Amino acid sequence: MRTTLVTAPAELEQVLTLQRENLRGHVSPEEALEQGFVTVAHTLDTLERMHAVAPSIIARDGERLAGYALVMPVETRAFIPILEPMFQLFDTLSWKGKPLGDYRYYVMGQVCVARDYRGQGIFDALYREHRASYADRYELCLTEIASRNTRSMRAHARVGFQPVTTYRDDTDEWVVVAWDWS
Ligand SMILES: CC(C)(COP(=O)(O)OP(=O)(O)OC[C@H]1O[C@@H](n2cnc3c(N)ncnc32)[C@H](O)[C@@H]1OP(=O)(O)O)[C@@H](O)C(=O)NCCC(=O)NCCS
Incomplete structure (x- = not known):
């Protein structure tokens, strides 16, 4: 097992396959509670x-x-209109007394570990690779997690993400979390 940056287009297709298997509409409510789920369906484009x-x-x-674990710099926000309210919220938030917008941050756009590989440290390895690849360019990694996705909440807390705020929209209640590398 090794973690890397995506290099081949076929890898993005594999991402979409794994994403489809874990979409909230695809997993049963019991599995969503126990194993987690993802919400946003991306396109290959x-x-x-x-x-x-x-x-x-x-x-x-x-x-x-x-x-x-997807990398979503702020410049890409227009690519996924459904996430625009999240970015608009980020524009109003602060971290350690400073507006988030004053930080060099990016969004971890979605994380998923295939079923057979859960509980084996891959989640942590993905985030170690994030830090190794992006800590020179960014000060903060932000993401949001459905609060009922307790497995994901717990794994993110273990890596070092801290809660920034909680809000609700039509689909779920979301906890915005930040991983501060400084
Ligand atoms: C969420 C996900 C990425 C985490 O990866 P993982 O390899 O399963 O995570 P880990 O096993 O390293 O960590 C899970 C943590 O949750 C705990 N946990 C396991 N099942 C749980 C449950 N039903 N409720 C609460 N916590 C749970 C584990 O004990 C562990 O915490 P600990 O280290 O403090 O003991 C993975 O389960 C997954 O891809 N789920 C489906 C998609 C998803 O939910 N993505 C995240 C969207 S925000």
């Missing part, structure tokens, strides 16, 4: 455009995709 700005991070086990 969107992933390719994000990739052109900043490659995402994947974990590979030979030819298999064990997990992914």
